[in-house]
Amino acid sequence: MHYPYQITSYEQYQAEYKRSIDDPAEFWSSVAENFQWRKKWHTTLNWNFTDPKIEWFKGGKLNITENCLDRHLEKSGDMPALIWEPNDPEEHHRIITYRKLHEKVCQFSHVLKNNGVKKGDRVCIYMGMIPELAIAILACARVGAIHSVIFGGFSAQSIADRLYDAQAEFIVTCDGAYRGAKDIPLKSVIDDSLIGNRTVKKVIVATRTRTAVSMIKGRDVWWEDEIKKVETLGLHDFPAEEMDAEDPLFILYTSGSTGKPKGVVHTCGGYMVYTNYTFINVFQYQTGDIHFCTADIGWITGHSYIVYGPLSAGATSLMFEGVPTFPDAGRFWDIVDKFKVNILYTAPTAIRSLMGFGLGPLQGKNLSSLKVLGTVGEPINEEAWHWYDEHVGKHRCPIVDTWWQTETGDCLISNLAGITPAVPSWATLPMPGLQMVLVDENGKELVQEGEETISGNLCIKGPWPGILRTTYGDHERCRTNYFATYPGMYFTGDGALKDKNGFYRITGRVDDVLNVSGHRIGTAELENAINMHAGVVESAVVGYPHDVKGQGIYAYVIYQGSHGQDTHGTADLVRKDIIQTITRIIGAIAKPDKIQFVSGLPKTRSGKIMRRILRKIAEGDLDSVGDTSALLDPAVVDEIKNGKL
Numbered sequence: 001m002h003y004p005y006q007i008t009s010y011e012q013y014q015a016e017y018k019r020s021i022d023d024p025a026e027f028w029s030s031v032a033e034n035f036q037w038r039k040k041w042h043t044t045l046n047w048n049f050t051d052p053k054i055e056w057f058k059g060g061k062l063n064i065t066e067n068c069l070d071r072h073l074e075k076s077g078d079m080p081a082l083i084w085e086p087n088d089p090e091e092h093h094r095i096i097t098y099r100k101l102h103e104k105v106c107q108f109s110h111v112l113k114n115n116g117v118k119k120g121d122r123v124c125i126y127m128g129m130i131p132e133l134a135i136a137i138l139a140c141a142r143v144g145a146i147h148s149v150i151f152g153g154f155s156a157q158s159i160a161d162r163l164y165d166a167q168a169e170f171i172v173t174c175d176g177a178y179r180g181a182k183d184i185p186l187k188s189v190i191d192d193s194l195i196g197n198r199t200v201k202k203v204i205v206a207t208r209t210r211t212a213v214s215m216i217k218g219r220d221v222w223w224e225d226e227i228k229k230v231e232t233l234g235l236h237d238f239p240a241e242e243m244d245a246e247d248p249l250f251i252l253y254t255s256g257s258t259g260k261p262k263g264v265v266h267t268c269g270g271y272m273v274y275t276n277y278t279f280i281n282v283f284q285y286q287t288g289d290i291h292f293c294t295a296d297i298g299w300i301t302g303h304s305y306i307v308y309g310p311l312s313a314g315a316t317s318l319m320f321e322g323v324p325t326f327p328d329a330g331r332f333w334d335i336v337d338k339f340k341v342n343i344l345y346t347a348p349t350a351i352r353s354l355m356g357f358g359l360g361p362l363q364g365k366n367l368s369s370l371k372v373l374g375t376v377g378e379p380i381n382e383e384a385w386h387w388y389d390e391h392v393g394k395h396r397c398p399i400v401d402t403w404w405q406t407e408t409g410d411c412l413i414s415n416l417a418g419i420t421p422a423v424p425s426w427a428t429l430p431m432p433g434l435q436m437v438l439v440d441e442n443g444k445e446l447v448q449e450g451e452e453t454i455s456g457n458l459c460i461k462g463p464w465p466g467i468l469r470t471t472y473g474d475h476e477r478c479r480t481n482y483f484a485t486y487p488g489m490y491f492t493g494d495g496a497l498k499d500k501n502g503f504y505r506i507t508g509r510v511d512d513v514l515n516v517s518g519h520r521i522g523t524a525e526l527e528n529a530i531n532m533h534a535g536v537v538e539s540a541v542v543g544y545p546h547d548v549k550g551q552g553i554y555a556y557v558i559y560q561g562s563h564g565q566d567t568h569g570t571a572d573l574v575r576k577d578i579i580q581t582i583t584r585i586i587g588a589i590a591k592p593d594k595i596q597f598v599s600g601l602p603k604t605r606s607g608k609i610m611r612r613i614l615r616k617i618a619e620g621d622l623d624s625v626g627d628t629s630a631l632l633d634p635a636v637v638d639e640i641k642n643g644k645l
């Protein structure tokens with residue numbers, strides 16, 4: 001079956017693109033009409049990028065879970081909504097139909113309500129990749145609460161910061177999570193995050209690993225006990241809260257170039273319409289397809305393409321608890337064969353890591369069910385693209401290279417599978433409704449002419465329904481971060497090329513944000529964490545090319561602690577201490593790959609660190625550090641070069 005707004009030819013893409021730019025409100029209104037609204041909107045679009053103020057489908061009333069669950073019950077109630085594959089292949093998988101998922105979401109909505117959760121409350125979710133995570137998200141949306149999912153790799157301190165920023169009163173977590181050979185003690189991390197916390201009233205704990213956990217009377221309750229109470233009362237339905245299209249749906253924290261992570265806010269109506277539209281068009285989803293997005297729901301990719309995109313389309317979404325290399329590097333391929341997966345969506349870093357195991361793990365795997373492959377999160381190098389195409393897709397499956405961000409909600413630049421051309425390592429064309437532009441450093445728009453390929457900073461001229469609306473509790477931060485660099489435009493923070501066909505190739509971040517294994521890490525945030533270590537005087541962090549992770553983290557550290565490497569020859573131990581400190585402050589995902597101890601950093605006379613020089617050295621490009629005469633202490637550059645790791 002085709003959806004009424006599914007693009008089925010290149011010509012149609014061009015026509016739809018033109019229509020969407022000529023009259024965005026009319027275009028998105030015609031898409032939005034295909035959803036279930038309690039009341040139709042009175043104003044399709046109202047916006048300016050100065051405040052910024054962005055409203056889509058204002059006055060429209062809906063609940064996103066009625067679109068993700070209720071509206072599929074009559075026709076597809078018995079169809080699998082979620083397929084869950086556990087970490088351990090010996091454990092039984094779970095298949096949850098739309099009817100069952102609806103019931104479970106309704107029951108957990110009652111649990112939330114019984115525990116005091118109301119419309120607008122912030123609920124922090126810190127769980128492993130089990131179906132209860134998707135259920136908790138949808139139940140929050142059903143009662144009108146704002147969910148804020150935190151990835152399981154973040155530390156107690158990071159959680160505490162996010163709880164405070166969101167003023168969250170509720171947490172949903174698990175005793176522990178399985179990831180590969182590891183058990184992660186989630187509840188214990190939550191307990192640490194709650195020391196000194198004064199806002200959280202209730203913690204709901206689902207059982208997964210049945211690790212021993214502390215349960216505090218009056219605050220902590222077991223998920224299963226609470227569900228039993230609801231079941232005893234025979235409650236299987238929960239009337240969904242009526243939301244305005246512009247009511248917040250969720251907050252997701254992400255790193256930027258300055259300070260602490262910011263809470264990106266997405267709203268109910270626009271996010272729903274745009275997520276669904278991109279899911280159907282980019283992947284060319286057909287009824288009955290099994291969609292396997294390997295991301296964690298702790299990131300935006302999981303929100304949009306495991307939960308809201310597929311479920312709003314009535315699709316079957318496969319959720320995997322584990323990692324691609326456990327119990328061996330053939331796990332993804334086993335899952336594809338086991339469930340006859342049709343669409344596989346993963347990250348370049350996973351592809352590169354699996355390439356490292358050679359072709360052995362692919363031996364004997366069928367993979368003939370695959371129709372479409374996708375990548376997301378970072379630029380994909382041509383070698384990885386061709387490996388994916390040849391050994392996984394067997395040259396039969398179009399690869400969609402989807403470029404987008406936490407702030408954009410969903411995919412903005414991508415080929416449409418099998419419909420528009422795919423070019424290795426090029427994200428290619430903007431989605432309908434997206435007016436991308438490249439600008440130079442002064443904000444001057446660059447115009448592509450003739451055969452030339454131009455290069456610039458990637459900006460967007462107007463709003464699309466999935467754009468962030470604000471950063472939680474600090475609208476000014478939203479303005480300065482995204483809308484002030486180039487007035488009148490949304491600035492992505494990425495650099496890009498544009499060729500004669502109008503295709504885009506993303507070259508990577510041009511701000512101080514690293515992309516390590518597809519995870520965003522702000523250098524300022526990481527430097528703050530390193531500087532918290534008692535012996536550290538100052539530090540500077542840059543990225544360098546890494547074969548598997550895309551970017552590795554290189555930290556230059558001025559260290560004067562009494563356990564310093566020069567006094568006691570214990571440099572490695574000090575490095576471990578610093579890594580421990582980072583793991584406490586941010587989480588294990590932010591560990592540097594290399595830490596070089598230096599006596600000074602290259603600074604200008606006004607005290608600014610010359611990161612360009614540090615980047616060149618980290619990249620091993622020692623001869624092109626350029627002119628250093630303007631530095632306060634040019635000699636430090638030679639010392640750093642000599643000590644390069």
Ligand code: PRX
Pocket residue numbers: 254300301375376377378379380401402403404405406407427492493494506507508509515518519520
């Ligand atoms: O630099 C771009 C890179 O990931 C950044 C967004 O990170 P995050 O908000 O964590 O979202 C990741 C998942 C959407 C972007 O600014 N990025 C994402 N997709 C691609 C990409 N870089 C190149 N090609 C992509 N397909």
